[in-house]
Amino acid sequence: MKDVILVVSDTESLYQTMLASAQDAGYQVMLVHTFPDANRVISTALPLILVMEPFVSGIPTVSFIRYLRSWRRTKALRVIVVSTTTSDHDCVEALDAGADDHIMVPFSASELLSRVRSVTRVLPPPSALRTWPVTFGSVTLDRISRRVISRADGKEIEIRLGPIGFELLHFFLSRPETLFARDEILRAVWRGDTSLSSQNVAVQISLIRAEMRRCAANVAIESVKRQGYRMVTLSGNH
Structure with missing residues (x-):
């Protein structure tokens, strides 16, 4: 349908x-x-x-x-x-x-x-067309199974995300340590929909952060004041 x-x-x-x-x-x-x-x-x-x-x-x-x-x-x-x-x-x-x-x-x-x-209209960014898993730190995202796993202390815990959160996390995991402005993220993940605002990005990132904390992931999406966000490893967890 x-x-x-x-x-x-x-x-x-x-x-x-x-x-x-x-x-x-x-x-x-x-x-x-x-x-x-x-x-x-x-x-x-x-x-x-x-x-x-x-x-x-x-x-x-x-x-x-x-x-x-x-x-x-x-x-x-x-x-x-x-x-x-x-x-x-x-x-x-x-x-x-x-x-x-x-x-x-x-x-x-x-x-x-x-x-x-x-x-x-939320579509995977061009780099997401590849199907093999993406890993950064303790987090692995698999597009085929649609699963995100955090491996910490010998345990595997699933990070639970909706479809938009899944695509947004893939965007960051595929480009670790790279700083992106909010409008760049909107263009890439939401295809630049003009009906949305940076608040949509902030809400989804907040949900991703909560899940990654719950799963004790050793990476996080970092806020850079007045500039945007980037995926980084947490201090002491390299």
Whole structure:
């Protein structure tokens, strides 16, 4: 289902909000009301993207996102969570679970479609076309298995990332010790989408850092004031 947006919502309001604009833009929009129904659709053919609310039938959406990220078939499926509240908690929880983006009310159908285009346009940088694993320090990223592993103290721990975080980490691991400005990162990983800002880069880097700390990786994405970011080895862990 190449151009299908699958909406998962208890009600039809989100579906109706984006239906006309999405169809005008060339997308097909499908609506399901439960996660089992969404899973049945996905098991038949993968949609372009899922658009979901924070809770569906009283079940946290983050649980379904984690389920999707745990399977190889759906590990890279794009997900946007639409929050009906203005709480930052929903945003942080969704992104931490592996969502690619989060949008809060109020928003227009055109803004939501812009986010859909942004997320689905995230492509590997040219160097990512190679398929063999990339390693820097204790971290190895494998594009074929879509896994990132940190090897520390004789243990292997998986670094859990959503599709955008995966591509962003690959960008840095492929170019260690190289300083990149935020707009360079946006151009390379998000293909220069003008609807995005440096905050999108900062949020994804924050999620990557949290995972790498959890896994005791000996490398990190370093911030350089007013200049950008680079991947470095941590002091004392060479």
